[in-house]
Amino acid sequence: MINKKVALVTGASSGFGQLTAHLLAQEGYCVFGTSRKQHSASQGVEMLTLDVKSDESVQSCIKQLLAQTNRIDLLINNAGQIHASVIEETSLEQAKDIFETNFWGVVRLTNAVLPTMRQQRSGHVINMSSLAGLVGAVGQGFYSASKFALEGYSEALSVELDPFNIKVSLIEPGYFKTNFNHDMSQATSTYADYDTVREVLPSSISQVIAHGDNPEKVARMILRVAQSQSPRLRYRVGNQAWLPALRAILPDSLFRLSARKFLNLP
Numbered sequence: 001m002i003n004k005k006v007a008l009v010t011g012a013s014s015g016f017g018q019l020t021a022h023l024l025a026q027e028g029y030c031v032f033g034t035s036r037k038q039h040s041a042s043q044g045v046e047m048l049t050l051d052v053k054s055d056e057s058v059q060s061c062i063k064q065l066l067a068q069t070n071r072i073d074l075l076i077n078n079a080g081q082i083h084a085s086v087i088e089e090t091s092l093e094q095a096k097d098i099f100e101t102n103f104w105g106v107v108r109l110t111n112a113v114l115p116t117m118r119q120q121r122s123g124h125v126i127n128m129s130s131l132a133g134l135v136g137a138v139g140q141g142f143y144s145a146s147k148f149a150l151e152g153y154s155e156a157l158s159v160e161l162d163p164f165n166i167k168v169s170l171i172e173p174g175y176f177k178t179n180f181n182h183d184m185s186q187a188t189s190t191y192a193d194y195d196t197v198r199e200v201l202p203s204s205i206s207q208v209i210a211h212g213d214n215p216e217k218v219a220r221m222i223l224r225v226a227q228s229q230s231p232r233l234r235y236r237v238g239n240q241a242w243l244p245a246l247r248a249i250l251p252d253s254l255f256r257l258s259a260r261k262f263l264n265l266p
C-alpha cells in the first residue's frame with residue numbers, strides 16, 4: 001500500500017511535464033509520467049507509455065497505475081500539441097487532430113481517473129491551458145479553440161465535482177521556452193492571399209517560444225497549486241499574464257494591430 005500522494009503527469013518526456021514530474025518526485029509524491037515512446041524511470045519518476053488520442057492506451061495506462069497504487073490523488077493533463085497555420089489553410093483533419101490531444105485527450109484521462117477519485121472522495125485534476133485559451137491566438141486558431149474548449153469544460157467540471165471534494169484547476173501560461181515549437185504542424189492547403197503570412201508564421205511562433213520564459217516557473221506554480229488546501233480554478237503564469245486584461249480594455253482595432261505586430265505578420 002502506497003502512503004505517498006500519487007500523481008500522474010501526461011507529456012512528461014519534456015518541457016513543463018518533465019520539470020513538474022521531477023519537482024513532484026523531489027517533494028515526496030509517488031509520480032508516474034507518460035510519453036508515447038518508452039522511457040525508463042528517471043529522477044524518481046516512473047514512466048508509462050500513453051497516447052492520449054487512444055481510448056485503449058488511456059485505459060491501459062490507468063489500469064497499470066492503479067494496479068500498483070490503488071489510488072490517484074493528482075492528475076496533471078499536460079500533454080499538448082500546436083500548429084502554425086492560419087485557419088483557412090488548416091485542414092479539418094489537422095484541426096480534429098489538435099482537439100484529439102488538447103481537448104479529448106484531457107476528457108479521456110479525466111474520465112478514467114474520476115471513478116477512483118469519487119470513491120476516495122478526494123483528488124485534484126490540473127489541466128494545462130494557455131493564455132491562448134483566453135485570447136484568440138493568431139496563426140494558432142485551432143490550438144486556441146482547443147484551449148478555450150478546455151477552459152469551459154474545466155469550469156463546469158469543477159462545479160460538478162464539488163460534492164465529491166475533487167478540485168479542478170487550470171494553468172494558463174504565456175510563451176515559455178520548451179520543445180513545443182519542435183513539432184508544429186503547418187498549412188496543408190495554400191491560398192496565394194496568405195503567402196506573405198505563411199512565409200513568416202512558423203518561424204515567428206517558433207521564435208516567441210524559443211525566447212519565452214523559464215519553464216521552471218510553470219513547474220513551481222503547478223507544485224504550489226497541487227499543495228494548496230483550497231486551490232483556485234485559474235492560474236496565469238509568465239511574462240504575458242497581463243494579456244487578457246489588456247484585451248478587455250484595448251479598442252478592438254488596436255488589439256488586432258498589436259496581435260499581428262507581435263508575430264511580425266504583414
Ligand SMILES: NC(=O)c1ccc[n+]([C@@H]2O[C@H](COP(=O)([O-])OP(=O)(O)OC[C@H]3O[C@@H](n4cnc5c(N)ncnc54)[C@H](OP(=O)(O)O)[C@@H]3O)[C@@H](O)[C@H]2O)c1
Nearest residue numbers: 011013015016035036051052079080130175176178179180
Ligand atoms: N511552451 C509554451 O509556450 C506553452 C504555453 C502555454 C501552454 N503550453 C502547454 O503546455 C503543455 C506542454 O507543452 P510544453 O511546452 O511542455 O511542450 P513539449 O516540451 O513539446 O512537451 C509536450 C509533451 O506532450 C506530449 N504529447 C504530445 N502529444 C501527445 C499524445 N498524443 N499523447 C501523449 N503525450 C503527448 C509529448 O510527449 P511524447 O512526444 O514523448 O509522447 C511531450 O512530453 C501543452 O499542453 C501546451 O499546450 C505550452
